[in-house]
Amino acid sequence: MNNILNQIGIENYIFLSVILFCIGVFGVLYRRNAIIVFMSIEIMLNAVNLLFVAFSTYHQDAQGQVFVFFSMAVAAAEVAVGLAILVSIFRNLGSITIDNLKNLKG
Amino acid sequence: MNTLIAIIGLGVLCLLFEILDFRKAIIPITIIGLLGVLGLTISEYNAPNSYYNNMIVVNKFSVCFSSLFIVLTIFLVALSHNFYENHQSKLSDFIAIKIFLLCGAVAMVSFGNLAMFFLGIEVLSISLYILAASNRMNLKSNEAGMKYFLMGSFASGIILFGICMIYGAMGTFDIAEISEMSQSAELPIWFPIGIVLVTIGMFFKVAAVPFHFWAPDVYEGSPALTTATMSTLAKVVAMATLYKLLSAMNADINYGFQMVIVVISIASMTVGNIMALKQANVKRMLAFSGVSHAGFMLMTLLSITTSAGSLLYYATAYSLAGIAAFSVILYVCKNQNNEDITNFHGLGKTNPLLAAVLTGALLSMAGIPIFAGFFAKLVLFSQTIQAGYLVVVIAAVINSIISVGYYFKLILAMYGKEPNETRTGKPFLIYAVAIVALVLNVIIGLFPSVILDLLA
């Protein structure tokens, strides 16, 4: 493990995560389908998870990996709630495009 | 620590009551339970301690804010009785969620480890997502929930990324260690980046400009009691957490960062107040007012080493006024489809007491003396001037003037117009909450030392 990190360098992990994170961000910004937006958020979270693991190895410290479990659990809970909301929106509206959600404004 | 466990126990108890069919006892028992927890919390005031490898740190700061949160939750629970009259079967769920929300809140001000901070913030947020969307059949509520959820989890992602950067820089999640290490000369650039990202995530939670756009929409769409929760409890929690985060990690608030805070603070006040002027929906108006108050509270970050007391005072004043105002709004808009200002016409004639309470609450928010809001602003101004930011204070003063414009719109509606409907019933709990909240507000207004000296 340590070896690989030495070969590749922590910066590259960071760059990868940042790129992944940005992909997630752009997904959230540009996609209009709620499910895909959820997935983009998941990409963001997973990018961070990746970085956590990398840092964990970098610091030779297990805390980072434990934190990943935390974040995964939280993400799961979040998505569960999100999907539930989505379902009720679909029931009321018959669509899951977030552009339809413009009743509240001004 | 005991607080946290007791609160969770209370939440579980709530859910059990439903199973055991003790529905009627839920609210009284919860209130009594929360009062007990309050006592328990206060007893720890003079006994700072840390638990579970510093996961939880109990100190004066956490005790004070936790107590405030518990008090606010008591009010919110008391208001639930009337609000959920027609949803008796779900009462326990709502109450339990509120209590879990409190859990998250307490965790957020007593964390000793970033993991605890993250957990707390997520528990709080998820509970709020649920509450926001809790009126399933109402599209507005759905929309509010969805907006809040999407933006909230986006912000959570940012916070998580920030935490990750901090971890990358320091190799630990423990606040005390981070604080110690941050004193050293050579810090990886990741650390400030992480701090900034976390701060931005928290700016979102307190709804500071330009991260505030969710607030009015979500406040408007959510059921009124949820709006009350968000605008009082959630806002105060987020602000306290941000404060604690920045002060506990001994983060280097350099000149550039202070400028950012100055700009965001002024922008929040200004945008919030100006936008509030033209609102016809009271909840929306209070949302923007909340944005501006966030701007005020952000001023405490400019003198972070000394301003804990004033933040506590401001938060208490603001949230008590908010509770009082929302209890009146709950009463007035009970059977209405909307919260338009027209609903308040003639309240001064039909319900003079409630009208007086709402007036008092609004005056407090506007910062008129003898109400706590005045002292809150005074202390804030004095600290900020001392920190050398006269500009911010001038901006804040101008904003206070603008804010009077919309607060008085509501007062005018209550006293200047004829009532267009009869209002019946005097729900005891709503009256009680409204009056107690306002009286507490006035008391701490008359004796500010009671609160200010707690964190001196």
Added chain:
Amino acid sequence: MNVSLLLILLLVGAIVTYLAGDKLASKVALFFGLASLGCTIVLLNHYNLGENISFITRWITQPNVSFALKADGLSLAMVLLTTALTPIIIFSSFGNEYKNSKAFYALILFMSFAMTGTFLASDGLLYYIFWELALIPIYFIALIWGNGDAEDRKKAVVKFFIYTLAGSLFMLVAFVYLYLKAGSFLIEDLYKLNLSSSEQLWIFLAFFLAYAIKIPLIPFHTWQANVYQKAPTVGTMLLSGIMLKMGLYSVIRWQLPLAPLAAKEYLPVLIGIGIAGVIYGSIVALRQKDLKKLLAYSSLAHVGLISAGTYTLTLDGLRGSVLQMIAHGFVVVGLFFVAEIIFRRYETRTIAEMGGIRAQTPKFTSLFLLLVLASVALPTTFNFVGEFTVLYSLSQINVWFAVLGGTTIILGAYYMLKMFQYTMLGETNKRIFADVTANEGITLVLIVAVLFFFGLYPKPIIDLITPSLEEILTQINRIN
């Protein structure tokens, strides 16, 4: 025995009045008004005997705020004005029926509580709190019990509230700044500060904004006429009789001693603003159609002169201003009451719809005329004593100030007599005008009696205020 008793009495009075119910409210309020007047007189007696009737106790530790009430001659004179006018104002309202009168009278007493507090407070923050508190009751009085179109009224009243609040918030900032320098809000500690002249300038300006709006000085007066017109007469009396004196009093008590260098540097400008107010107010008053508006502009002119007197920074100027404040308080209350008496009978405030009243009501006419004469400062009225002293002090600065300020003698006579002519004189009005009732008569006679008594014998008041004004003057002239 100390002055806090007076505040307690008024506050308790407000509460008891509210609890007494609609029927008894007016009488209970009058009782407390008279009781506070009695209390003031007793306190005055104690003060004259050299007893200490001040009251001070620590209120808030952090920030360091004290509940400090200091009674010196100046404060007591203003308190006397307040507590003397309050029962008169309450009594004057006996002829009217008010909806929800318990709240109405409670608000009057509450307002007089706040104003008394403003005059007594010797702690900056306490003073500020009373200052703001006084604003709230008048807002509601004008809003709920006012007259005219509801929308217009709302606009005027809200403008008034926001405008005055806007000014005073800057004063708050100034106070906070001073506090950070001195570590206390107590006036004695603030007096000890050594501020640079630029600091003084900013502080002066912050105070000036608050006071210029409250007094009001031109061009900050735009709220005044509308609010005076829209507010119920009782509210107008409170506003013009007492509340605007708060601003003038504060100039003497707070603004000048705290920032004397700025005041000295801009002395001609400040006096100029005051005098411009005299001329402008008088000229605008000439062509007002509404009686209350006319009186409002006359008030603008008078306070312009008073403020010019205070800004002379001489003992005469200050003394004349204080005398004129008290005199103006009484006369303006009387004149607004006259407007109310006419309104009770003719349901109008438009001057063109009046006229020919004199033939029907000799008593009322005489009293009205006496008030008009007092207002134009005829010798032997109290107003003359004040106006003369102020003009004299202006002449000491520059004779032209006295000449320009003295135009009030001419213009004041012009608009007041014109008003009197078209309201009272002329062919007998066809509508019946019942002569004043006993209540109305007593009120007017009391006011007139006060004006003429002190016009001939102002010595007690001069003796009361002079020592404290001298003290303030030494503070103004201290060398940093």
Added chain:
Amino acid sequence: MNTNIALVLVLAPFLGFLINVFFGKSLGKSVSGMIGTVSVVVSFVATLYFFMQINNTKQPLSIALFDWIQISNIKVNFGFLLDQLSVLWLLFVTGIGALIHLYSFSYMHDDEKMHSFFAYLNLFIFFMILLVVGSNLLVLFIGWEGVGLCSYLLIGFWYKNQHFNDAAKKAFIMNRIGDLGLLVGIFIIGNLFSTLDYVSLKTAITGATNLNTYWISIAAFCLFIGACGKSAQIPLYTWLPDAMAGPTPVSALIHAATMVTAGIFMITRLNFVFDLAPQVQTIIAIIGAITALVAATIGLVQNDIKKVLAYSTVSQLGLMFLALGLGAYEVAVFHVITHAFFKACLFLGSGSVIHGLHGEQDMRKMGGLKKAMPITYITMLIASLAISGIPLFSGFFSKDEILLVAFEHSIPLWVVASIASIMTAFYMFRLMYLTFFNEFRGTAEQKHHLHESPALITFPLIVLAVLATIGGIISLPFPEYNWLNGYLAPLFTKVATEEHGLGSTEYLLMTLAVIGGVVGIAIAYIKYNKQNTVPAEDAAITGFSKVLYNKYYVDEIYNFVFVKTINELSRFFRDIVETSLSALVFGFGKVTNEIGFYGKKVQNGSIGLYLFAFVLGLCAIVSYLFLAQQ
């Protein structure tokens, strides 16, 4: 003792005023009139007491009552000063006052508000006494403003007529213009000498070595403005003719004999100040001469009997100011006294005529009243002869002294004054002929009711006519017989005009003046008695006499230049400035509201936008902190 009598002197009319105000109506007309008259008589008696005393002892009496106003360096006492001047003045104020009260008893008997008339008259006497006896300038100022007030009340006595009210208001305001001047003068004196008390002022001035004559001149000029207002001199004279709107006794008392001489009193009182300001004295003399001439020319063509007398008063006051300006104070005082006698007599006589004709004042509708009203005729004739300066009548002596003094100082002034005197003779006899000679020109109804006025009216006329005849003896042009100069001498710092005998020049001048007077009378006789001309109707008046008839259009000019301007200004302030100031304040609110309105459009409900703003904010902060800082 003296204090008490002085208090009685001052307060008796005030008591009369109070009684009449509060109980007048219930007491009935006769009693209220009685009280009014008696109270003035009491004052007169008290005055006589003081007169005797002071004439004997030559010592002025100072009476201090209480401290009134206190200003930094000056304590103003409410006190009285009874000296030669004030007692002399009091004598004719209360004396003529008593006579006119008596006269009013009958004259106003038909008026329903007789008690308030007496109340006002009493109040006037009270203030006039205060004006005269005050020991300092501020007490004088009380009286000064007080008499102005009473004048206002009495001009507008018939308040149902708005024109009368306008006249009253005009009088008050023009007086107040003067009052401001007086007040400023008082201020300057106070600033210069730290006292307002006459006695200490005099000591301060006479004792001082280096006086600030510049400021003293300005003070004197300001005081003179005050005198102009009260004594109706150019440019502040226009109120006096209008003041004839009041009842005739008022015109006689206030606007002829007493109040309008207050300016002369004040200047005489402060002669030591004016003596230090020669330029101002010149101005006074010139203004006085011009006023005398201008008013006389206007008087030539007036048809209202009271207007003629009013302009005559203005003209005579001008002569007095001429004397004052030339430093001949005692001469001015002398003329004040004789003028009070004959002018009061003339006014009361005209009142008697008006009374007889039931309110008619237009001389074109009179004529031939000689037979119907013999006493009125004779007394008025005497007074007219006096005013025209016919030898042996009182006016001859006083006027002649003025002309003499004028001649000594400046020929042009003498010429102007002489022309004014000739005109006086002309218009007075124009008045006499139009009123009393030839045939009656009024309605038959009026003719039927023509009668001599009752005794209460004729008695004062007779008394005044006698005084007008013999009044000259108090100051005969022979030094050894000149009682007045000797009496007043202690007042003046400068030695009064050299006590020279009458040389040939003087006799020549005297003759010239007499001839002038006779010529004036002769012209009037030819035109209005011989040719029996009746002045044309208003519309038919043309040419220069139209300008004269319309008083040189001064009222119109004043109206246009001052009243209109100030009213337009007021309208401009009210409609434009006030509105725009108000709009400015509202503007702040409006602008913020507008911004709020557009802000609402930004908040369009789209999550995409919200998130975009979020990311934008994030990028901005991060780039500011980490890129801009590098």
